[in-house]
Amino acid sequence: MNDFKAEPKEIRQAMLAAVERVLESGWYVLGNELTDFEHQWAQLCGVQHGVGVGNGMDAIEVALRALDIGPGDEVITTPMTAFASVLGIHRARAQPILADIDTTTGLMDIASAERCITPKTRAILLVHLYGQVRDMTAWVALCKARGIELIEDCAQAHYARLNGQVAGSFGRAGAYSFYPTKNLGAVGDGGMLVTADAALSERAARLRNYGQSVRYSHPELGLNSRLDEVQAALLKVRLDWMDGFTARRQAIAQQYRSGITSSKVTLLAAPQEPSAHVYHLFVLHCPEREAFQKHMAAQQVQTLIHYPIPVHEQPPCLDIPRDPQGLGQAQAHAATCVSIPCHPQMSDADVAAVIAAVNVF
Numbered sequence: 001m002n003d004f005k006a007e008p009k010e011i012r013q014a015m016l017a018a019v020e021r022v023l024e025s026g027w028y029v030l031g032n033e034l035t036d037f038e039h040q041w042a043q044l045c046g047v048q049h050g051v052g053v054g055n056g057m058d059a060i061e062v063a064l065r066a067l068d069i070g071p072g073d074e075v076i077t078t079p080m081t082a083f084a085s086v087l088g089i090h091r092a093r094a095q096p097i098l099a100d101i102d103t104t105t106g107l108m109d110i111a112s113a114e115r116c117i118t119p120k121t122r123a124i125l126l127v128h129l130y131g132q133v134r135d136m137t138a139w140v141a142l143c144k145a146r147g148i149e150l151i152e153d154c155a156q157a158h159y160a161r162l163n164g165q166v167a168g169s170f171g172r173a174g175a176y177s178f179y180p181t182k183n184l185g186a187v188g189d190g191g192m193l194v195t196a197d198a199a200l201s202e203r204a205a206r207l208r209n210y211g212q213s214v215r216y217s218h219p220e221l222g223l224n225s226r227l228d229e230v231q232a233a234l235l236k237v238r239l240d241w242m243d244g245f246t247a248r249r250q251a252i253a254q255q256y257r258s259g260i261t262s263s264k265v266t267l268l269a270a271p272q273e274p275s276a277h278v279y280h281l282f283v284l285h286c287p288e289r290e291a292f293q294k295h296m297a298a299q300q301v302q303t304l305i306h307y308p309i310p311v312h313e314q315p316p317c318l319d320i321p322r323d324p325q326g327l328g329q330a331q332a333h334a335a336t337c338v339s340i341p342c343h344p345q346m347s348d349a350d351v352a353a354v355i356a357a358v359n360v361f
Contacts, residue, residue, distance in 0.1 A: 006345035018233035049201030052227030056177025060088030077125040079311040123149040128157035131280035156280035158183040245344035282342035299357035
């Protein structure tokens with residue numbers, strides 16, 4: 001599903017030089033590397049402020065806490081996501097509420113989300129699953145009409161753009177992960193909150209650093225969640241390659257869309273425009289998933305399931321409130337979804353081999 005060793009040598013050399021630069025500086029936390037990367041990434045996202053944190057889950061927690069969303073408040077999100085999305089809400093001590101999805105995309109269904117809104121609802125955490133942004137005009141309008149915050153989980157959607165606007169800039173804040181497998185990945189954990197709101201950015205920066213406003217002054221309780229200088233320097237290097245890597249992912253996805261013809265699998269809906277999907281994952285539906293995965297393994301093609309157990313079926317989350325009409329679409333999606341390789345180190349021969357393997361199933 002990924003092959004970091006196949007990346008160009010130029011990236012490895014530039015990354016080693018970046019690490020050496022940090023070591024020579026003697027400054028390893030909250031320094032110029034982070035400040036530069038925060039500025040660069042925020043600009044790419046079309047907002048003014050970025051706050052580097054330890055990981056994507058912390059970015060969600062910090063965003064909620066910076067907006068004073070916590071005990072007694074409800075946050076609507078999807079059960080079809082990495083567990084970190086819901087855990088970030090729990091960590092802010094707010095109550096997650098689970099809406100159903102549209103199984104043709106895997107994304108949260110807006111009608112289901114609206115059914116979940118109560119007087120206690122303070123925010124919707126919209127997950128741009130698999131790397132796609134979709135129907136954002138409707139989501140922004142819903143949140144505005146109901147007086148609730150829109151927070152975007154952009155962990156899989158680095159630089160996905162709809163109508164020229166970048167993931168993370170539609171709502172009050174966007175939460176990014178830079179985990180190694182992400183479209184823009186570090187060599188460890190990392191994350192960032194992006195926002196156009198200066199006050200929100202200032203508070204988020206305080207919260208990530210023990211709640212510290214100036215050294216040794218703690219006006220509130222924060223956490224220790226800082227994107228370190230080494231990871232920031234490495235991400236700056238990898239940022240130079242992101243456009244090319246994204247274009248390659250999109251080209252592979254287009255080959256899959258035109259080349260996969262097997263009646264045994266169903267492709268997810270195409271994006272609303274080419275730039276609106278950055279294909280962190282390329283996901284199919286296959287009712288005979290177990291047999292399909294065995295077949296693909298025999299063809300020397302790796303597959304994975306993202307995510308086989310939806311949030312509401314995880315032991316700590318069995319009692320989480322949800323859409324009164326249930327989460328049937330999420331359960332159906334989880335039972336049949338399967339991911340095939342889609343990463344920028346794949347050759348055309350690799351892509352052709354995957355297509356051929358799918359088509360002979």
